[in-house]
Amino acid sequence: MTGRNDAAGRSDAAGEVTGRADVAVEVTGLGVTLGGARILSGVDVSVATGEWVTVIGPNGAGKSTLLRAVGGLLPAGTGAISLFGTPINRLRRRDRARIVATVAQSPVVPAGMAVLDYVLLGRTPYIPALGRESAADLAVAYDVLDRLDLTGFAARALSTLSGGERQRVFLARALAQGASLLLLDEPTSALDIGHQQEVLELVDQLRADHGLTVLATMHDLSVAGEYADRMVLMAAGEVVADGPPRAVLTDELLAVHYRARVRVIDGEHGPLVVPVRARRSGQR
Numbered sequence: 670m671t672g673r674n675d676a677a678g679r680s681d682a683a684g685e686v687t688g689r690a691d692v693a694v695e696v697t698g699l700g701v702t703l704g705g706a707r708i709l710s711g712v713d714v715s716v717a718t719g720e721w722v723t724v725i726g727p728n729g730a731g732k733s734t735l736l737r738a739v740g741g742l743l744p745a746g747t748g749a750i751s752l753f754g755t756p757i758n759r760l761r762r763r764d765r766a767r768i769v770a771t772v773a774q775s776p777v778v779p780a781g782m783a784v785l786d787y788v789l790l791g792r793t794p795y796i797p798a799l800g801r802e803s804a805a806d807l808a809v810a811y812d813v814l815d816r817l818d819l820t821g822f823a824a825r826a827l828s829t830l831s832g833g834e835r836q837r838v839f840l841a842r843a844l845a846q847g848a849s850l851l852l853l854d855e856p857t858s859a860l861d862i863g864h865q866q867e868v869l870e871l872v873d874q875l876r877a878d879h880g881l882t883v884l885a886t887m888h889d890l891s892v893a894g895e896y897a898d899r900m901v902l903m904a905a906g907e908v909v910a911d912g913p914p915r916a917v918l919t920d921e922l923l924a925v926h927y928r929a930r931v932r933v934i935d936g937e938h939g940p941l942v943v944p945v946r947a948r949r950s951g952q953r
């Protein structure tokens with residue numbers, strides 16, 4: 670694909686990241702405290718190499734915090750996190766960036782930056798100190814822009830794009846990073862239904878072609894269930910269910926943990942979750 674790592678997370682240039690290939694993410698007993706508040710407690714999650722796991726749960730459940738911890742973006746908590754068999758705290762920042770790429774919910778965008786330059790930031794782990802991007806880095810950036818239907822935006826300031834266009838650029842930067850593990854925090858929340866399908870199909874295609882591993886969060890439960898091999902349901906900072914979509918997307922679990930009235934029906938590619946209103950307006 671676009672990077673220089675193989676699907677096992679080994680980094681050819683770094684030469685140090687040589688953990689086991691079959692488990693991309695191993696989170697064991699993770700506890701995270703932020704601002705004096707306990708946000709995650711005893712979280713166990715594992716993601717096999719090439720697997721797509723989606724974390725769901727109500728607002729504030731701790732989904733983003735889990736992804737940030739796995740991406741090495743939080744101070745060490747209690748418990749352990751390994752990426753492809755290597756404890757995350759043993760990975761240097763540059764080596765980690767070749768293994769794992771994160772699309773955050775609201776990435777910080779440098780003021781006035783053009784789309785192409787932003788996507789090229791994804792190549793930073795491959796550019797020597799004080800060096801410039803190579804022709805190969807530029808080719809990767811243009812290839813990713815093309816795949817995401819963004820070529821026409823390359824010279825535009827990121828700040829002038831619509832929310833959905835910007836969200837595709839955020840994904841483009843992560844794909845340009847060429848990492849084996851993608852952490853996607855609500856990657857399609859601003860996308861129309863067509864672009865949503867296009868982006869998720871692209872990620873799934875990369876997974877099929879290059880063994881990419883995906884750990885995502887999503888609020889659209891039907892879409893989440895269509896793409897994930899496995900789902901992890903979180904509530905109040907803990908994992909409360911973990912299994913295939915059919916085992917996690919049940920009326921009962923969603924009622925208990927989301928306080929939602931839903932009907933789960935069989936879809937072609939997984940369960941479909943339909944919200945059901947308690948009563949029609951005007952009814953008593």
Ligand SMILES: Nc1ncnc2c1ncn2[C@@H]1O[C@H](COP(=O)(O)OP(=O)(O)OP(=O)(O)O)[C@@H](O)[C@H]1O
Binds near residue numbers: 730
């Ligand atoms: N730096 C912080 N200091 C204090 N509390 C924090 C901090 N960061 C996050 N939290 C709290 O941790 C909890 C979990 O936040 P997180 O963003 O992980 O939830 P989430 O499941 O991703 O929610 P959403 O679905 O709304 O995006 C929230 O209650 C949030 O307010």
